[in-house]
Amino acid sequence: MIQLIRGFKDILPEEVELWQHIEKTARSLFEDFGFKEIRIPILEHAELFARSIGEDTDIVEKEMYTFPDGKRGLITLRPEATASVVRAYIQHSLYAKDPIQKFYTIGPMFRRERPQKGRYRQFYQINAEVFGIDSPLIDAQLIFMLVTFFSRLSVTEIETHINSLGCHKCRRDFKDALSIFLSAASEKLCADCKRRSQRNPLRVLDCKVPSCKEAMAEAPSILDYLCDECSIHFNGVKNVLEKFNIPFVIDSLLVRGLDYYTRTTFEIQTSSLGTQNAIAGGGRYDTLVKTLGGPAQPAIGFAIGFDRLVEITDLKSADLGQKPDIFLAALGEKSMSIVFEWFCAFCVDGIKAELDLNGRSLKSQMKRADRLGAEYVLIVGEKELEEGSAILRNMNTKEQAAIPIDDIVERIKKELSQKD
């Protein structure tokens, strides 16, 4: 049989309930914080990602699904959302109406990596982006919003890591110092890190090879190279987080893998996902809007790994599942045709009803009603029809009584609404 594509997955109905719950929680919280939803396309020109994420990153270099689109050049399945949101902000001159804009978006991203736990080729992200605010207050507020979000989903066991990458000037000074350090330490580094030392020295910082970690223990820290302004900004973020009683770890080795980040970067980590420990990450990208052809507006955002979140939350889909309000058990063809009309009437009126259309025995219908978790069963056989009645059984109390079938849909609606 034809199977789904490697690294892709189906999200089946019983799990979808959990996804919907998480999505609802995010929408409601983010909207309370003043974020508006923006919906962006899944395909973009390849160039958008090359220019924003960076030509030398792994994402752009080897993980993107890129293919020719007729004669119009290359298009790419988006590997992340920020670039598209920035493009939309610029393309529709949203800054002209108000430079300050707050957006969120939820949807699939695509990266052609080898799949493993918490990593898929099509994966879902919940993104939030803020444009036009320089103040460190917004940095801290985003982190506060994230932490609140996780706590609403009963995700504990998380740790907030923060760092500052400084502005371009601090970063240049730091890179120079780091390069000098790396060339001195070169022989202690793994092969990957030797390569990184040339192409993207910052990446050596978060190498997981023990010998590299050891060699890097004495490496210069970006935090020592922050200019006054960047330093003040970072202190501002830390102060607000402390005021909000949000525990955090300063992690000068936290280097985001996308080139556009500046100043504050952060990551929410969990211990319960194996090696894929980041369930959310983000940071400032104060120069990206200009890089992509827009006005010089600061910006900051984050992405939450939806799939990873689903894996670590203690919430169970079973607790969120929808159960039928009433199960209709019809016996015989005559009953079936009458009950079928009631069945449709219930559904139209927003009562979740279930009817077994296969004409099975009462026993098997009761069994199914029980399995579906229906609170009531309405039993209608030839005997009841002759008497102009039907039997309404409460599955929890096992009490049952005959009720008249005139206006039965209305009667049962009333009965059910009294319960709520």
Add this chain to the structure above:
RNA sequence: GUGGGUGUAGCUCAGUCGGUAGAGCACCAGGUUGUGGCCCUGGGGGUCGAGGGUUCAAGCCCCUUCACUCACCCCA
């Protein structure tokens, strides 16, 4: 892209020395002629991941391949 582990019923998994394909759960039916959960009985369901090879004979041995999974890399 590189390495390790695993592929047998819808699910979780046994399967001895190469000799007729198994269990539990789930599903369906009956026990109860029209009443769920517990119990009992029965039933359906398999290209043993796929392809090739060795053999009288392969779920088991050999080769190839695919998928899943964990880790590296990287990231959400």
